[in-house]
Each structure stands twice: as structure tokens, then as C-alpha cells.
Amino acid sequence: MNPITYAQTHHDKFLEELKAFLRIPSVSTQPEHKADIERAATWLRDELLNVGFPKAEIMPTTGHPIVYAEWLAAGPDAPTVLVYGHYDVQPPDPLELWRTPPFEPTAVGDDLFARGASDDKGQVFIHLKAAEAFKATAGEPPVNVKCIFEGEEEIGSPSFNPFVFAHTELLAADVALISDTHILGMDTPTIVYALRGLAYLEVKVTGPDHDLHSGIYGGAVLNPINALCRMIARMQDADGRITIPGFYDNVRDLDPDERAELAKLPFDHATWLEEAGVKADWGEPGYTVVERASARPTLDVNGIWGGYIQPGAKTVLPSEAYAKISMRLVPDQNPKEIARLVADYLKQIAPPAVTVEVRDLHGGDGAIVRRDSPAMQAAFRAYAETFGVEPIFMREGGSIPVVATFQKALGIETILMGFGLPDDRLHSPNEKFHIPAFYKGIETVIRFLEGVRQTGV
Amino acid sequence: MNPITYAQTHHDKFLEELKAFLRIPSVSTQPEHKADIERAATWLRDELLNVGFPKAEIMPTTGHPIVYAEWLAAGPDAPTVLVYGHYDVQPPDPLELWRTPPFEPTAVGDDLFARGASDDKGQVFIHLKAAEAFKATAGEPPVNVKCIFEGEEEIGSPSFNPFVFAHTELLAADVALISDTHILGMDTPTIVYALRGLAYLEVKVTGPDHDLHSGIYGGAVLNPINALCRMIARMQDADGRITIPGFYDNVRDLDPDERAELAKLPFDHATWLEEAGVKADWGEPGYTVVERASARPTLDVNGIWGGYIQPGAKTVLPSEAYAKISMRLVPDQNPKEIARLVADYLKQIAPPAVTVEVRDLHGGDGAIVRRDSPAMQAAFRAYAETFGVEPIFMREGGSIPVVATFQKALGIETILMGFGLPDDRLHSPNEKFHIPAFYKGIETVIRFLEGVRQTGV
Secondary structure (H helix, E strand, O other): OOOOHHHHHHHHHHHHHHHHHHOOOOEOOOHHHHHHHHHHHHHHHHHHHOOOOOEEEEEOOOOOOOOEEEOOOOOOOOOOEEEEEEEOOOOOOOHOOOOOOOOOOEEOOEEEOOOOOOHHHHHHHHHHHHHHHHHHHOOOOOOOOEEEOOOOOOHHHHHHHHHHHHHOOOOOOOOOEEEEEEEOOOOOOOOEEOOOOOEEEEEEEEOOOEEEHHHHHOOOOOOOOOHHHEEEHEOOOOOOOOOOOOOOOOOOOHHHHHHHHOOOOOOOOOHHHHHHOOOOOOOOOOOOOOHHOOOOOOOOOEEEEEEEEOOOOOEEEEOOEEEEEEEEEEOOHHHHHHHHHHHHHHHHOOOOOEEEEEEEEEEOOEEOOOOOHHHHHHHHHHHHHHHHHHHHEEEEEOOOOHHHHHHHHHHEEEEEOOOOOOOOOOOOOOEEEEEHHHHHHHHHHHHHHHHHHHHOO | OOHHHHHHHHHHHHHHHHHHHHOOEEOOOHHHHHHHHHHHHHHHHHHHHOOOEEEEEEHHHHHHHEEEEEEOOOOOOEEEEEEEEOOOOOOOOOOHOOOOOOOEEEOOOOOEEEOOOOOOOOOOHHHHHHHHHHHHHHHOOOEEEEEEEEEHHHHHOOOOOHHHHHHHOOOOOOOEEEEOOEEEEOOOEEEEEEEEEEEEEEEEOOOOOEEEHHHEEOOEEHHHHOOOOOOOOOOOOOOOOOOOOOOOOOOOOHHHHHHHHHHHHOOOOOHHHHHHHOOOOOOOOOHHHHHHHOOOOOOOEEEEEEOOOOOOOOOOOEEEEEEEEEEEEOOOOHHHHHHHHHHHHHHOOOOOOOEEEEEEEEEOOOOOOOOOOOOHHHHHHHHHHHHHOOOEEEEEEEOOOHHHHHHHHHOOOEEEOOOOOOOOOOOOOEEEEEEHHHHHHHHHHHEEEEHHHHHHO
């Protein structure tokens, strides 16, 4: 029996096992679930040992533990693949909107409903079952496999980065493999090859040192809200092009090849408008909606506040105004450099009557993976064989900071081999994983590991 | 004995009586003080009768009662003066900051500390004591006097406007007299002759119909906060000149005479900066700070909110953004017309990808009183004789809506004859009334009423 046949003949077993994993309410953000987090880590470690990993252990961090496993039977000449995933989940709230209990996995038709089904327990479990298929047939995987599964992804991975940098030898590998993204459909497999980075700032504008009466001072004292709005308006033109000098200096332009590839993505404008809930799209002229939302940098005010924000009218000329402003970045923009550039610009354009403070809240590098590497080609063939249709390359507008971490700490690229679907309702009530995607995921991973064995990374 | 001598020889009596008035905690906004409001109205009615008014009564409204009194002994050929004031006070909070109990009036040196001392019980009481001085000497005031004292001024006077319009015959008079403003100093008596009006709008900008992930949609969906900031920035230039077409069409320009008069006001730039708590003044070029803050229209964002406003970073592309925007208006701008103009402009400049809704929250007419009327000249002479120095005419940046109400309902102008001082701490802890200002106020009112008898209004 080959591993694919093994996988195809053990569907029901795999599904029942996944349900056991999903029954553990490993909500990382809620202290009352700390014991469940430990339980999930232990369950995962035991299951790694069960499926054949000779070594699997729970490694403590200052937060929730990391589960590490390795199976290095392929030998030093074979490539090593580092699999990343997370065993923690989002809170299930609001509970009343769930049609089935979030921690009692329930199959309805072809979908398995549970918190964490798609994000990310179901996708983590794919890799365990691929390993099991190799164990049961070939005795071992065709390449060396290391696994690192964290329990803090849903709370911003505070321990993960330091852990990777502190364990670069342990984690040394030739390529990383992450299943935490989605394909566009069962008939439209897709491979994400680029992610945007992020620079996130909080801006505080102070005018008078106390709130003033707008009747007594209005007209002679600069209102910090008015000033902040004007400054925000000066960061971007009406079409969304960012007007901060130097902002685009390091932006890697889309080449014609890549634009042609992105143009292959199925995109229905009416459906997109409906999903976004907008009357019209918007953004930089000369780029398609897909390009604007994934391959171009942005500037969004994520929050703004100041003055009187209760019902009714109060004629205050406030002392302070605040905004949270974030920029999605593309290769090769550096988040720290961009944050400094923006802070400098805001201070430069601030009117002399106010004071501007800028805090750098958060940043993350974008990433772009070569589409012509042997590993990416192996992924391409694995999807094509499994789904019966060639996958399309796409860029993702959000960030997966771990990709940049692996790049920096381990010097390796990441293959994003996701099997979620766009309607999986991640982070929302009634999260689900499409059961055929789960099964096809296992086959795709089997074929990918076999492919990497043949061609290298 | 003449009335001035009577007033000068009864200082201690007047002060003790005022203290009794101030002991009643007539806080209009707090339901638990409803009985105190009734008590203050009764006390005031009784005191009006005591000082000689033949008729004084409590007139119910849907809210707190109005105290009305009249003394028409001067006969139909003499002018009638309508005195307005309010017997309600602001809450004393924060209590811990008071150095003396807010409702136990305490004289410290030349100041009487109590909530309501200056705003407005002390100034209301001036008119009662002026009447008493006439009663004790001439037997009756030289003109007909009507009094209307409300108990809802500190909560926006909801019952007052309807009351005045419903009682135009009862309240018919030749001129109104209000003591609820301040002079610049005991050596610098001032008469406020103009008030700014107000148009107050709430703007809602809706982008997507639900919050979106800024990674997935950012760059292709117009963010309503970004849009709102840009719209606000387009309402005004960097120097504060409002750029809404038509906004200045009806603005009555300052004539050279008036500018010369305003330039007489003592103004120390360093002191002003310190009081405002700002690094620099700001505003329309070509106008002084005094002119900008009192004689020119303004546009202030009084409040703004949208998106994520808690600590930390959330990458939301929000559905909605809000701003409260008010404009201080000058004669002859009409608040309703300005509100419509602004709403139309905002809708016109709104990008097609968002929806803009504008609510007209509140409006009030400005007012300007002729400086050359006989009544104003009588006020001028009364201040000059009492304080020993000619008063300066000044404009006030805020609004006193009752002035416009009297103009519209009764067709009369108002003389604002205030005796507060700039450091009276209205609405704040340790409110006080300067005792010499109280005594001089009584003399000024006596001289004013005598002056109006001689010259008419």
C-alpha cells in the first residue's frame, strides 16, 4: 500500500481523531482555559508519538508551551522540512450564534463545525496524518520532518519569536511549511506566495493643556482634532496614494509576469462588493482590486478619538486627539523604517500650535516567496495532482509574522500550503473545516514531501 | 437718603441675605435636588415680595418653575425693563476640590465662596437689592420692572423659550437686562454687546456595512475614518478660514470703529497663552486674537470617534466614523442656513464609496446690540459713574440664547450688565463672587434704571 492509498482508506479514523483534538477548548486568551491549553499540548505531543515521531516534547515558554517533534530518519542528505502550526484557538463568543456547540465537533454534510476546525487544529492535524501514512506504508517520511506548534498564535505569539531565535540549531531546516491559509475553492487551489507587512502607530495631538470652551477660545486656539484630521488628510491623496515622501522608495513593483498570474485569480466584482459590504471599490488608479488589496501598501486609520463622544452637543475645544494608524507594507519596505518615516513626517507637518507624539505600537515584515524554487514547484505539482487542476499563485493582504521570523532566524523560505476555504468563518461563530479539504490536504502534504525528496527545496 | 446711599449703608445686610439664597443647593440637573429647586424658587418669590414687588409668583413649566415678578408703579409712560436671571446652579462636583463647603457661603477677604455665588444667584440678587433701595427711599423704582428668573439655565433652558413665546403680553417690555456675564476687572468695567451664535452638527460616515480586516480589504475599500478626516480637512484651511462656499456670505464685517473699540480691551498675550494652556495662538490672518475669539465665525470638531479605541493594536477597517462639528456664528449668519450649507457641502464632497449622514443637533442665533441706543448709553454712564472709569465694549465668543429669544419673541434688545470677574471659576470648584463687585453692581443697576427713566431705551 502506498501512503496515498493508506490516507484514502482511513478517512473515518482520521476524522474521529481530529474531533478529539477539537474537543479541547484551548482558548489561549482566557486564563480560565490554561489547563485546557496544557491538555491540548499534551494531547498533541502524545499523538505525534503515536503517529511515529521518535521524539516529541513539550517545551515551556514564559507563556503557553510549544510542542516540538522531529523525525529525522531520512538521513543527513535528505532535505529537512519544518512544519509550523498552532494548537490554540480563538474564544467561541458570541456563543448564542453557534448552531452546534463550539467544542463538540459536529459534521453537517461535508463540513465539520467546531472552534479551531480550520484555524488551525484541522490543518495541524493534516501533517500528523501524513506522517502516519508514511509510517504505515514506507515506515518513515521521505524527508526529515521537524514540527513546531505554538499555543499563543491567537494572542500575537509573544513567546514564539524569542523561542525561534534561541533554538536556531534545533529548528535548522531547508524549508518551512505552514498550513494556516486558505484556497479559493475545491476547484481552485491556490498558493499564497506573498504577505504584506505592517507598521502600526498611535498618534497623539495635544493642543491646549486642558479642555477649553469653544465659545471663548474657538477661532484663536488650534483644535487638536481639526489638526489631526488635516494631518491624516495630508498622508494620502483622495485615491489612496500615500503622499509621505519616501514611502514608496523600497516598494518592489509588480512585474508583468506576476500581474498576469494575479489576473488569473477568479474575481467577481459584484460578489466582492457584496462581501465587503460597500457601494464601490476604491484605491490606487492603475491597479486592480486584487492588486490593491494584496500587493500594494496601504494607510488605514484603525481608530480615532477625541473630545466629546457621548450623545448630544457639548461645545468643547478639547485638549487631545488620538488616532491609531497602520500601514500594510509590501516587499521590500521595512516596518521600522516606515514607522520612523511616518513619525518624522507627522512631526514635520504638525502646526506649531500643537504637539505631536507618535508611538510605534507594532510592526511586522512582509514576505514574498520565490515561485520558481524547487520546493514551490513541488507544492504546485502536489496541489495539481491532488485537486486535478493547477493551483493559482496569489498574494495575501494580511500578515503571517512567522514567515518573516523563519526567514530572519533560520534563513529559510516558507511554503504556505493552506486548505481552508474562504467561508470557514475563522474567529467567528460556526467555524468549520470542509472535510474533503481535510482529506485532500493530507494527500497534498504526502505528495509535497515526496516531491521535495526528489527535487530538493 | 437716595437709593445709592441706602445701598452703600446696607452692605452687611445684603451680604447675609445673599448667603441665605446661596445655602439652597438648587442643582437643576440632579433629580435629588428637585425639592431644593422648589425651595429656591419659593425663597426668591418671597424675597421679591419682601423688597417691594407688589406681584411675584411661581409659574410652573413642564420642568423647573419660573419665578415672575412685576412692579409697574412708574406708569404706562415710563419705560419697562425686563430683568432675566436664573436661580439654578451647576453641580458642585468634584466636591473634594472645594476649600469651603459649596453650599455654606464663606467670605474670605473680599470674595464670597459658594456654588452659584457669581453664576447667577449673586447677580440675580443685585436686582432685588436695587429694587429695595428704591423702595426704601423713593418708594418705588423709576421705571416699570418685570423679572423673569428661570431654574433650568444650567440644563439648556428647555422650558424657557416656549414660556417666553407663550407669554409675550405678560413679558412685554422696552428693553431686557441680564446680569450673567463678567467685567474684565474692577478697574476695567466692560459691556458685552455681541454674542456669537452656534450651529452644531453630527456627521456619520459609513463605508463597508460591517467592520473589515484591514489586511484583506485595505487598499481597495475606502476607510470611513480616512474619508471623514479628509472631509473635515476640506472644510477649513490651515489658518482656520472656512472654505465651505457661501459660509461668509452673511458675515457682518467688523467696521473700523468697532475694531478700534475692541483694541482698547486690555490684552496681554503671554497671560492669554498661559490661561489657554497653548504654545501659540492660531487663526485667521488679519484679525487679532480678541477678534478671532469673539467676532469671527469658527469651525471646531468637538468630538470624533470611530474604529478601535482601546489600548493596543487592532487592524480593523471600520464600518463607521463620527464627528461632532460646531460652528460659532456671527451676525448675520443664520444657524439653520449655515447647518444646511455645511450638510450640503459635506454630501457634495463625500467620496462615492461612502455614505454621509448629517444631523442638526443644536443651533442658536448670535446677537449684536446697538452701542448707540439710549439704553446702552445709560448703561455706559452707570458703569462709568460707579466704577470711576468708562467701560469698554467687548464681544463675547460664546452664546446666551435668551438674548435671541427676547429679540424674536418680544422684539427687544438686551443690555448685558454683568458683574462677575474672569477668575470667578464658574462651573468649577471654589466658585466665588467678588463682594465689592456685588455692591457696585447694585449701584450700577440703580443708576441704569434712573438713566433709562431720563433718556428712554
